[in-house]
Amino acid sequence: MSFIGLDIGTTGCKAIVFAEDGRVLSQARREYALQTPQPGWAEQDAEEVWRLAWQCLRQAVAATPHDPPSALAISCQGEAVIPVNAEGHALRPAILGMDTRTTAENAWLIETFGADELFQRTGMPVHTINTLPKLLWLQRHEPTIWRDAHQFLLYEDFFLRRLGGEAVISVCLASRTQMMNLASADWDDDILSRCGIERSRLAKPASSADGVVGRLRPALKQELGLARDLLLVSGGHDQACAALGSGVIAPGLAMVSTGTAEVVEVAMDSPALAPTLRDGGISVYRHVVPGLYVAMTLNHSGGLLLRWFRDTLGRWEREQAAATGADAYDLLLQEAPAGPTRLLWLPHFAGSGTPTLDVRSKGAILGLTFATTKAEMAKAALEGLTFELRINLDLLQSAGVRITELHAVGGGARSNLWLQLKADICNIPLRVPMVTDAACLGAALLAGVGVGAYRNLATAVAQAVRWRERIVPSSERAEAYEAQYARYRRVYPLLAELLHEL
Structure with a gap:
């Protein structure tokens, strides 16, 4: 069937x-x-x-x-x-x-x-x-x-x-x-x-x-x-x-979908309707899974920022990728430092997403020196995007939303470096499904349950969703990123007024 x-x-x-x-x-x-x-x-x-x-x-x-x-x-x-x-x-x-x-x-x-x-x-x-x-x-x-x-x-x-x-x-x-x-x-x-x-x-x-x-x-x-x-x-x-x-079919599980933009969907058994979520533009609505709700966050930049970096500063890497079949993003990041960079990258290239929703914000890079490398800048872009993810997850958790595991889909899930960054910076384990078209699969599973091919959606997911890998945070790197995250959280409030003038 x-x-x-x-x-x-x-x-x-x-x-x-x-x-x-x-x-x-x-x-x-x-x-x-x-x-x-x-x-x-x-x-x-x-x-x-x-x-x-x-x-x-x-x-x-x-x-x-x-x-x-x-x-x-x-x-x-x-x-x-x-x-x-x-x-x-x-x-x-x-x-x-x-x-x-x-x-x-x-x-x-x-x-x-x-x-x-x-x-x-x-x-x-x-x-x-x-x-x-x-x-x-x-x-x-x-x-x-x-x-x-x-x-x-x-x-x-x-x-x-x-x-x-x-x-x-x-x-x-x-x-x-x-x-x-x-x-x-x-x-x-x-x-x-x-x-x-x-x-x-x-x-x-x-x-x-x-x-x-x-x-x-x-x-x-x-x-x-x-x-x-x-x-x-x-x-x-x-x-x-x-x-x-x-596979997000139980409270505490969340999907992070990284394409042009980055979207998070967190499953809940009851709707979290705290004023902080309302003010942050975070919507709460019914899940397709009966009895569950989801909260949705959005970062407008996502993979679009990496594409801009590749196309603007990665000409050599693009040429090498075309000649050898390698991935241009992997080439950009192959010399990146193992731990936190010495840069702070505000990825508001299309304004900010949730929870600030500031259409007048702009991007910024802090900490550049003559020692800064292209690979360090590329990784700092990933760090900035992941810090934005962490801000949204922290806000949800402060509103009583439990988050125990992230399921990563979309183009961003192909980068092992970025997946590990998400685990380390958010200090939450990630699972990566093999599916590339998760929305179509989700709709097909609903169709299968509707005609009785599966007993319920849990059975459908168990039969049809296959997993590529599970990534756990490194306690050492997670600790190292806490100080950088605290610094990052100061950047937008300090620069917002100036960025509005540009």
């Missing part, structure tokens, strides 16, 4: 067919564009996303004729909103999570509800990322679209509406909108009423986190060449699906 994990990301989609034991049977990928019609705006042609994702599904299914998939679940970007007509077709481009046009709407929400009240009820700090202020913006600025729209959907329910006929949203994804009551796992009728949003114009929340929500339309089943029904199962937010796909 096999299952499809369909991932709808911000810049691309992929469909992967997995066997019950987690092996990849087939896969297909496509990329699509973003539009920025005005500064700070971010939109996307949802119909183009649908067309390309359907191509992925057709390609992936065609490549598995001897084990056709029996179920599908969707992992998708959060918060993006798509007004649709009665046939489920988009009336305008999707407004994405990264869009920042809703400052005035957020001010109204704070005045009307209060920032803490919204956080306590929904788990989402007031922020332009949320779906709710995007809907308020459409009310105020595009009244014709607001009037004509049959429903306002996110990508999961948009796709399920097209695939199966009914718009159903996972509780996980719905809890990213700032409209779902975190305690009841249902739309908050008071928020909807006071914001002028009718419940009927939103997707129906799924009744269970991993339950069947529909079947593929007969015409689409025929187009895929399937003889049997393809069941549609509730999926979730891409980061939560990736957490599941990396």
Whole structure:
């Protein structure tokens, strides 16, 4: 038996067919564009996303004729909103999570509800990322679209509406909108009423986190060449699906996903809603694992900072990598000192992420001398990124969130030096799964549980998530990094005002 994990990301989609034991049977990928019609705006042609994702599904299914998939679940970007007509077709481009046009709407929400009240009820700090202020913006600025729209959907329910006929949203994804009551796992009728949003114009929340929500339309089943029904199962937010796909299924476990940016998802058995998390922009929402919640932190730089360093200062290493097949990042770091560097690197090249969320911050390097080497600078960049990770983990732990183990995925998990740095600086052991597409695997595991192939998600993870290695902190290096971490924590407060002037 096999299952499809369909991932709808911000810049691309992929469909992967997995066997019950987690092996990849087939896969297909496509990329699509973003539009920025005005500064700070971010939109996307949802119909183009649908067309390309359907191509992925057709390609992936065609490549598995001897084990056709029996179920599908969707992992998708959060918060993006798509007004649709009665046939489920988009009336305008999707407004994405990264869009920042809703400052005035957020001010109204704070005045009307209060920032803490919204956080306590929904788990989402007031922020332009949320779906709710995007809907308020459409009310105020595009009244014709607001009037004509049959429903306002996110990508999961948009796709399920097209695939199966009914718009159903996972509780996980719905809890990213700032409209779902975190305690009841249902739309908050008071928020909807006071914001002028009718419940009927939103997707129906799924009744269970991993339950069947529909079947593929007969015409689409025929187009895929399937003889049997393809069941549609509730999926979730891409980061939560990736957490599941990396084995984060119990309180205290956390995923650290290092790609262009770096995201942490920490699992909890009850939501931590401390004011410090609200003020730090750390969202708390329902996990795709029934009964659990996750808190999410974000560092905008992540692997993007290393790419900038390689492309700007690593020309020789790039040429050597191209000639020999070696990794350019490994070449940059091969002469790095074993312990802490003598540098402090503030990695705010795209502003700061959680918990300071300072869009005006900039990067800085302190401690340069004529003895400084390129390798030392490269390692200092990794240290700075990892210190930012530690700041977020410390804040979560101070709010009562237990963190016992990190599961590392993404491009950053390929660097053993960086993995060991994370273990040493955070003083927490890491496990590294073999999976490279954790979000797709997580969605596929939800699909497998939904059709009864696995007894539950714990069984699914035990059968399908395989591990590459476990990395433990060095007590000696962990102690050595404590003093450097204390110095690092002083850098941003000391430089923030000056960086704002640059």
